[in-house]
Amino acid sequence: MAVPKRRMSRANTRARRSQWKAAAVALVSCPQCRSPKRPHVACPTCGTYNRRQVVEPSA
Amino acid sequence: MPKPTKGPRFGGSPAHERLILANLATALFENGRVRTTEAKAKRLRPLAEKLITKAKKGDIHNRRQVLTVVRDKGVLHHLFTEIAPTFAERPGGYTRITKLGPRKGDAAPMAIIELVTEQLNPVRTTRTAPAAQAAPAAAPVEADVEETPAAQDETAEAPEAAEQTAQGEKKDEA
Numbered sequence: 253m254a255v256p257k258r259r260m261s262r263a264n265t266r267a268r269r270s271q272w273k274a275a276a277v278a279l280v281s282c283p284q285c286r287s288p289k290r291p292h293v294a295c296p297t298c299g300t301y302n303r304r305q306v307v308e309p310s311a
Numbered sequence: 312m313p314k315p316t317k318g319p320r321f322g323g324s325p326a327h328e329r330l331i332l333a334n335l336a337t338a339l340f341e342n343g344r345v346r347t348t349e350a351k352a353k354r355l356r357p358l359a360e361k362l363i364t365k366a367k368k369g370d371i372h373n374r375r376q377v378l379t380v381v382r383d384k385g386v387l388h389h390l391f392t393e394i395a396p397t398f399a400e401r402p403g404g405y406t407r408i409t410k411l412g413p414r415k416g417d418a419a420p421m422a423i424i425e426l427v428t429e430q431l432n433p434v435r436t437t438r439t440a441p442a443a444q445a446a447p448a449a450a451p452v453e454a455d456v457e458e459t460p461a462a463q464d465e466t467a468e469a470p471e472a473a474e475q476t477a478q479g480e481k482k483d484e485a
Contacts, residue, residue, distance in 0.1 A: 293410045294423075306409045306423060307346075 318354045332358050333380045339406070340381060340390045344425035352408045352424040359424075363405045366395035394426065401431050 279288040285298040294301040299309040322328045335355045339345045340362075347355070362380060365373040369391055381387050398405050404427065411421040 290412055293412045296412060301409050307411065 316354075317357075319350050321351065321354070333382070336362060337381050337383055337386050339424060339426065340394060341383070341386045343428070344423055346411070346421060346423050348414075349408075349410060349420040349422040352422040355424055356406050356408060360403065360405050362390070363395060363398055364403075366390045367398060369395060397428070401427070 278291060280291045281287070282289045282295040282298060282300070284300045284303055285295060287295065287297040289295040289297070294306045297309060299305060299307040320328055321331045331351070332355060335345060335347060335351060336359050339355065339359055345352075345355070358380070362377050365377050374387070374391060377390070378384070378387055381390065406424055407427050408422050408424045411423060413419065414421045
């Protein structure tokens with residue numbers, strides 16, 4: 253099995269990990285309650301999708 | 312060569328997968344809506360719609376075929392006598408999937424799959440637009456002033472029709 257010959261430097265490790273980035277979640281405003289929600293997903297605040305009540309509002 | 316099933320596989324074996332989907336279909340016909348993961352909802356939809364199509368035909372052969380999936384005879388009766396007649400006019404698209412976002416715990420994307428209960432409003436294709444445009448062009452300017460309120464009315468109606476078609480499309484997508 254292939255194994256590393258040399259210890260990887262801190263700089264190389266950190267340079268690689270600097271690319272581990274979290275992407276911001278895309279948000280749109282709910283047409284019903286104006287609160288931010290994810291597109292194509294029922295609003296978690298008012299529980300509507302396309303102004304149609306899908307689920308009971310959570311919290 | 313048989314075409315592979317669309318979507319992910321569930322359970323540990325084909326028998327387990329059949330059981331998962333059969334139980335989901337039974338729960339859907341029993342309760343009208345099921346909250347499950349997006350992947351399972353997407354696999355359930357073609358199965359459930361094929362069962363409803365069989366239920367709409369309603370003869371004894373189709374009933375026995377549906378009984379191989381929906382084992383519960385009470386649910387089977389409910390499907391054939393109450394659910395199927397409500398879809399008599401609807402040419403497919405009996406279920407709707409609405410996404411609910413990630414689940415707490417494992418962040419699995421959740422969805423609700425439900426039987427469509429809304430009244431079917433058929434899509435109206437209007438060919439009046441070319442005639443309305445031709446009339447002001449032929450008519451003098453005074454007639455054009457009279458035409459504009461009618462045109463506004465048409466434009467006011469047009470978004471509603473567009474919304475209805477959009478909702479219809481959304482239903483198809485969901």
